[in-house]
Amino acid sequence: MSENTTPRLLxxxxxxxxxSASKKFNHFYQDALKPFHLxxxxxITMLALWETSPMTVRELxxxxxxxxxxxxxxxxxxxxxGWITRTRxxxxxxxxxxxxxxxxxxxxxxxxxxxxxxxxxxxLDGIDYNQFLDQIREVMTELDGISNDHLIGAKMS
Amino acid sequence: MSENTTPRLLxxxxxxxxxSASKKFNHFYQDALKPFHLxxxxxITMLALWETSPMTVRELxxxxxxxxxxxxxxxxxxxxxGWITRTRxxxxxxxxxxxxxxxxxxxxxxxxxxxxxxxxxxxLDGIDYNQFLDQIREVMTELDGISNDHLIGAKMS
DNA sequence: AATTAATAAATCGTGTACAACTCAATTGTC
DNA sequence: GACAATTGAGTTGTACACGATTTATTAATT
Numbered sequence: 555m556s557e558n559t560t561p562r563l564l565x566x567x568x569x570x571x572x573x574s575a576s577k578k579f580n581h582f583y584q585d586a587l588k589p590f591h592l593x594x595x596x597x598i599t600m601l602a603l604w605e606t607s608p609m610t611v612r613e614l615x616x617x618x619x620x621x622x623x624x625x626x627x628x629x630x631x632x633x634x635x636g637w638i639t640r641t642r643x644x645x646x647x648x649x650x651x652x653x654x655x656x657x658x659x660x661x662x663x664x665x666x667x668x669x670x671x672x673x674x675x676x677x678l679d680g681i682d683y684n685q686f687l688d689q690i691r692e693v694m695t696e697l698d699g700i701s702n703d704h705l706i707g708a709k710m711s
Numbered sequence: 712m713s714e715n716t717t718p719r720l721l722x723x724x725x726x727x728x729x730x731s732a733s734k735k736f737n738h739f740y741q742d743a744l745k746p747f748h749l750x751x752x753x754x755i756t757m758l759a760l761w762e763t764s765p766m767t768v769r770e771l772x773x774x775x776x777x778x779x780x781x782x783x784x785x786x787x788x789x790x791x792x793g794w795i796t797r798t799r800x801x802x803x804x805x806x807x808x809x810x811x812x813x814x815x816x817x818x819x820x821x822x823x824x825x826x827x828x829x830x831x832x833x834x835l836d837g838i839d840y841n842q843f844l845d846q847i848r849e850v851m852t853e854l855d856g857i858s859n860d861h862l863i864g865a866k867m868s
Numbered sequence: 869a870a871t872t873a874a875t876a877a878a879t880c881g882t883g884t885a886c887a888a889c890t891c892a893a894t895t896g897t898c
Numbered sequence: 899g900a901c902a903a904t905t906g907a908g909t910t911g912t913a914c915a916c917g918a919t920t921t922a923t924t925a926a927t928t
Contacts, residue, residue, distance in 0.1 A: 576733035578854040697735040
């Protein structure tokens with residue numbers, strides 16, 4: 555048990571930095587996507603579907619790390635706004651196939667262009683993307699490795 | 712206007728990495744803090760208050776980048792669970808002073824120890840914290856610099 | 869002093885997140 | 899072929915997050 559009565563500053567700062575940066579990035583994309591009335595989670599859902607469709611809710615969830623409790627309402631909103639269709643699979647009536655509409659297919663390039671134009675306004679030339687992404691993914695892998703079991707082991711006092 | 716019909720992969724990946732890492736980190740802390748029934752946003756609120764208290768809701772919001780719409784219900788929950796007190800200022804009855812309770816003061820070191828123990832399970836020795844944090848903050852600064860005005864300028868088609 | 873502007877919190881509405889649960893459909897086993 | 903176990907989606911409840919509005923209070927201006 556740790557006897558130190560000071561929190562590990564760097565780890566706290568790291569987590570807070572991710573937390574803050576994620577919110578700011580979210581915000582940035584939200585603004586960029588305003589003309590299309592898409593939120594960031596909706597946007598990454600469409601990105602995944604533009605790349606591969608149709609997909610079941612489960613497959614989408616695997617791509618985005620979201621469960622049906624989050625996706626179902628999100629997909630219903632996308633459906634209502636005309637971006638996607640949701641249809642029960644004939645082969646397996648438990649699954650729902652999510653597919654892009656002709657409208658979404660037609661909008662795709664405009665969305666890409668809009669996002670690219672907004673990203674152009676950022677000057678992130680200074681950073682080495684691949685090395686930076688590798689570091690983030692290393693942290694994520696480490697976080698994935700820690701299961702609840704480990705945490706239970708480190709009980710309080 | 713961008714003629715490219717492909718999204719800028721690296722920027723999308725960077726945003727998604729922050730988004731995913733933030734969620735995983737959140738989760739990690741949430742598990743670590745389970746014995747204290749604290750969520751991550753509640754934890755960083757307490758961290759800020761343990762460092763400086765009392766603070767007004769506004770001051771807290773400046774530290775955490777959260778507005779009263781988020782903080783007020785969060786603080787009410789912390790109050791109900793006995794971590795903080797909320798009292799209208801006498802000097803200026805518009806503001807509410809948030810202060811830690813004796814209970815929270817007594818729990819502080821246990822929370823620190825618990826978090827430290829859990830962080831010990833991560834092996835993040837490979838990363839250069841300061842350089843990593845600098846990079847994240849550089850991205851955040853860049854994102855802060857882009858105001859809505861710029862984005863309006865980059866209208867769609 | 870009276871009116872206006874500015875500020876601080878709270879409130880309301882929408883949209884994630886996610887745990888826990890339900891329910892229907894399918895699979896595996898005997 | 900019956901039945902338990904599993905799976906996929908949906909539902910419910912709690913907790914952020916934030917824009918927009920509201921209300922109360924203080925500060926500024928005439």
